[in-house]
Amino acid sequence: MQIINSIIDIKKLNVPLAIALGNFDGVHKGHQALLHKCITESKQKGWYSAVLIWQPYPAQILQSPQQQLKYLNTLEQKYELIKSVGIQYLFCLPFCRKIASMSPQAFVQEYLVDLCKVKKVFVGFNYSFGHEGSGKPELLKELAVQNGFMLSITEPVIVEGQIVSSTLIRQRYKEGDMLGAAKLLGYYPAIAGNVVPGEHRGREMGYPTANIEISSLQALPSFGVYAAFTEYKNQLVSSVVNIGNKPTFNSKNVTVEVHLFNFKGNIYEENLKIFLLKKIRSEQKFKSKADLQAQIGVDVLAAQKILMEDNFKLV
Numbered sequence: 369m370q371i372i373n374s375i376i377d378i379k380k381l382n383v384p385l386a387i388a389l390g391n392f393d394g395v396h397k398g399h400q401a402l403l404h405k406c407i408t409e410s411k412q413k414g415w416y417s418a419v420l421i422w423q424p425y426p427a428q429i430l431q432s433p434q435q436q437l438k439y440l441n442t443l444e445q446k447y448e449l450i451k452s453v454g455i456q457y458l459f460c461l462p463f464c465r466k467i468a469s470m471s472p473q474a475f476v477q478e479y480l481v482d483l484c485k486v487k488k489v490f491v492g493f494n495y496s497f498g499h500e501g502s503g504k505p506e507l508l509k510e511l512a513v514q515n516g517f518m519l520s521i522t523e524p525v526i527v528e529g530q531i532v533s534s535t536l537i538r539q540r541y542k543e544g545d546m547l548g549a550a551k552l553l554g555y556y557p558a559i560a561g562n563v564v565p566g567e568h569r570g571r572e573m574g575y576p577t578a579n580i581e582i583s584s585l586q587a588l589p590s591f592g593v594y595a596a597f598t599e600y601k602n603q604l605v606s607s608v609v610n611i612g613n614k615p616t617f618n619s620k621n622v623t624v625e626v627h628l629f630n631f632k633g634n635i636y637e638e639n640l641k642i643f644l645l646k647k648i649r650s651e652q653k654f655k656s657k658a659d660l661q662a663q664i665g666v667d668v669l670a671a672q673k674i675l676m677e678d679n680f681k682l683v
Contacts, residue, residue, distance in 0.1 A: 369451040371458045378459055378483055384415045387480065388455070388490040389497065391534075392421060394440035395449035397554045398492060398532040402522040403453045406490040409520070410456075415487050417456045420479070421446075422463035428585075430468055438587035440534060440541075440553075445560055472503025476511045488518040495521075527551055544590040544647035556597075556643040557589065559609075559624055563635050566625065575664050577610075577625040578635055580642065588622070589644060591651040595671035598626055599641040605631055608671040609642055612651035627664075629672065646674050 372378055388406045392399050403419070410417040427437060441449065443460075450458055470478070475498050480486045489512065497503040505521045512519040524531040532552045540549035541557065550556045559582060566579030582588070591612035598607040606629045613619050626642055648670045654660040 369447075369455055369458055371447065371460060373460050373462075375461065375483060381416075381457070384413075384487050385418050385457075385484050386410045386413075386415045386488045386490065387459075387484060387486050388417070388419045390419075390421075390492055390495060391425070392419065392446060392450065393534045394537055394553055395446060395453075396440075396532050396534065396537060396552055397527065398522070398525040400453060400554055401525050402490055402492055403450070403455060405520055405522060406488075407454045409488065413487070417454070418459055418484075419450055419455050419457070420459045420461070420484075422467070423460050424463060425585075426463050426468060430465075437538075439585050440537060440557075440587050442560060442583050442586055445558065449555075469499055472498030472507055473511065474498075475503070476508070476515060480517065481515050486517050488520060490520045490522065492522050493524055538587060541587055541589040544592060544594075544650070546589065546594065546644045546646055549589075556645055558641050558643050559586065559588070560639065560641040561624070563638050563640060565636065566623075575627045575661075575668065577627045578640060580624040580626060580640060582624055588624070589647070591622075593648045593651070593667045593671075594644045595646045595648060595674040596626065597643045597645065597675070598628055599643070600628075600635065600638065604643075605629065606672065606675045607642065608648070608668055609644065610651070627668070629668070648674070 372381075386406050386409060388403055390399065390402070407417045409415070423443060425439065447458060480489060489508070491505060491508065493505065495505055495508070497508070509519055509521070526532070528551065530536060537549050537552050540546075540552065546557055559580065561580040561582045563578045564581045566577065588611055592610075594609045594611065596607045596609045597604040607626050608629075609624065609626045611622075611624050613622050624642070626640065648667055654663065
């Protein structure tokens with residue numbers, strides 16, 4: 369997949385394009401269905417498949433910090449997931465208030481018709497575009513006819529009786545239901561980041577942990593301890609993860625700390641990807657470090673048991 373970040377470079381392509389539009393937060397099963405349609409038809413018609421997204425997220429520009437949602441993927445994770453589906457081009461263009469103020473008609477003319485000379489556009493059933501999201505699929509259908517391109521509107525994907533959506537996945541995160549989230553995503557929820565120096569308390573208690581630097585915009589599940597697999601240099605290592613603000617030590621900072629089982633080596637500044645499989649318990653405050661140490665031992669045994677179960681293979 370080729371990533372293009374400028375309008376000038378898109379103009380240079382001069383190839384027939386089919387474009388999938390959306391936020392693609394999570395690149396969940398609904399998004400995947402849309403992307404597969406775009407790829408399949410592109411192969412049949414001799415087009416090139418592409419995705420158009422904005423950076424930063426429009427909400428980062430338009431909403432106050434108090435309103436902003438946390439996102440299910442970092443930008444890098446989103447790139448990786450879109451690439452894995454088979455899309456050929458990813459257009460990631462800079463977003464600003466000028467673009468936010470464009471009418472739906474102006475957006476279609478400037479970006480889809482004039483810039484991309486698009487053959488067909490693929491959107492979800494609830495897609496919105498243009499100023500304040502005033503453009504809906506029905507309007508896009510009219511504009512497609514007027515401007516000579518085709519349109520595909522993907523119907524909702526249903527899992528266990530519910531429409532797959534980023535909002536529903538966030539609810540599963542809030543509940544600490546990683547398997548439920550995985551059924552909607554098509555993969556287990558993942559946290560990725562570089563290993564940074566911590567306070568070494570885990571090492572002092574016999575359970576050394578890697579402290580993961582996470583984006584302030586990345587969504588986290590409810591605070592607590594999780595069984596996980598950690599991806600390090602293309603290998604999966606059984607792990608236990610603590611997410612929270614360490615109330616036993618009266619910390620106010622939210623941290624992600626992972627203990628890798630039977631692992632030795634210096635991984636500072638390395639990038640780790642942690643797949644969260646199941647919540648073991650909620651975060652709690654212990655009376656002493658000794659009590660916490662004893663509970664960590666129990667958590668490790670619980671995680672090891674969970675990770676041995678066949679039904680927790682990565683989806």
